[in-house]
Amino acid sequence: MKAIGFKMSLPIEEADSFLQFEKEIPTAQGKDILVKVEAISVNPVDYKIRRNSLKDKQQDTHKVIGWDAIGTVEATGEEVTLFQKGDRVFYAGDLTREGSNQEYQLVDERIVGFAPKNILMEQAAAMPLTSLTAYELFFDHFQLSKEKDAGKTLLIIGGAGGVGSIAIQLAKKLLGLTIIATASRDVTIEWCKKMGADHVVDHTNLVSEVKNIGFEQVDFIVDFVDLNQYWEAIVELIKPLGKVGSISDPTEPVKLQQLKRKSVSFYWELMFTRSMYQTEDMVAQHHILNKIAQLLDEGILQTTLHTTMQGLTTENLKEAHRLLESGKAIGKVVLKF
Template sequence: MKAIGLYEYLPIKDSNSLLEEEVATPKATGRDILVEIKAVSVNPVDTKQRMANKEREASLRILGYDASGIVKEVGEDCLLFNVGDEVYYAGDVTRQGSNADYQLVDEQLVAKKPESFTYSQAAAMPLTSITAWESLYDRMKITEEDAGKSILIIGGAGGVGSIAIQLAARSRLEVIATASRQETIDWCHVMGAHHVINHSQPVHAQLREIGYEHVDYILCLADTNEHWDAMADSIKAQGTICAIVENKKPIDMTKIRAKSVTFCWEFMFTRSMFQTEDQSEQHRMLTKMAAMFDQGELKHTMTNTLSPINVNTLKEAHRILEDGRMIGKLVIENERNQ
């Protein structure tokens, strides 16, 4: 099968940053399913993984953490899927990725794709949807009893922010998103934000201007260090902050100590990386969100497509993501599958 990956961890402009090769097609065993890839999405985690190591790989490492396709084989222990099922998933960062003709993935991380979505629309959603869902409901423990509380989503126009806004609004929270350009401001409103403020200007002062002395929840989807002081000032006493971007220098936790604020991290690959007993929660999340997409309660966030899936389009996608101006999600689709 064809696969795109790397041996060395290099800047995208390097000719060897991503390479296309023929590799053996894997076989499904245990709870793995073999998926024929129809479309993939490219996320910031792809670009980070491309630069994550200094060691040279002995064999091609395949990236890619969002995909949709058709089940071609099932392992002997599979319970959830049959050959021919149309699925979507984000996979496991510790295993070979989706930038290939076929991929093995644990069925507990997979769900049937929304029936109303194309493969491309479906491929746009798993990683960001799981990240947003886990942030709101697993990490910050938001329930229906929290309706009417306020949440500040820093970086609202990106892939995770776009679905987090929708989920938070659906949970009847008062949603304040941040954006700094007119097109990203407009996008956040379309996604359902009640207010949009500019994260490049003093955040707490802007919150006060729109009637919020403090907020109950903060979901930080941008540079955690850069926004830490603003979050510490803006969070309500006994509130909760969740962040997804790793800190590059120590965080001064004393700034939130007196408020008894809860701080938590969200990493979408935790369940698969550590083989937690509740890995199947990601199957459940994606299944529930597929129903929401089909019922029109949530909408896809795909805004850009490239084709076909090859080394050149993947390099272009990485360049676009690293530019830092992406709104919504970027998908690469196979021309022969459309």
């Protein structure tokens, strides 16, 4: 089967930053299902792993990344109970295993959901990783509910990105929050509004922008961009007893003690935690993805797909990585096989 990987971390402009190669189709065992991959999407974690995981020296074997896919179950391990051959599935995978940049992939059934039926394949491929991230942050960590939190304010730093795009929808449609999203270009401002944001502010003057639209402080803040860059603004804007969450990777220590005076709770979110540590509730991701699929099928949520590329090729993967590394990507980028 065809696969695309790399043997050394290189700038995306380098010829060998991605390499196509052939490999054997793996065999499903235990709780694994073998999926014939039909479309994938690219996330910031992809380029971060590509740039940093093999920096010291070139390795002999190819490293295959990619953590969003949709496809069809081709075979099941002997312990599989949730799926059978022929099922259409979608998933974000496991950071500790080979990724989805290949024609067939093994994945643990507990982190896989049944794919949506009423939207296009490429539209569904855009959704797993970002949906899991936003859903876990709001429901598992913040413990939000429409009954007690409807009408409260949420500031989303990075509204037009992949996670921000679905976070806006989940917070508006399922929780009834008042959404303030950050964006600075006309096209990203329009995208955030399309996703359902009530207000869109410029991230470059975050405190004054939020106050200028009538909010001295907000109940919840989520950072999908750069916690160090926005930390002082977060500390100033969060309400007492509020909640702050982040998925970014700080390059400097975060001064959590600055939240103590307001008794603010802080949460990290990494959707790979459950699979990396084989947590007792790992199957929760199966249930979350099934719920996301249902919401997509019912039209309550809309896909965050923005750009589709045809074919699993090194050229397409390089272009997708270039786009995400530029910081100009809107929504999600999908490669359809």
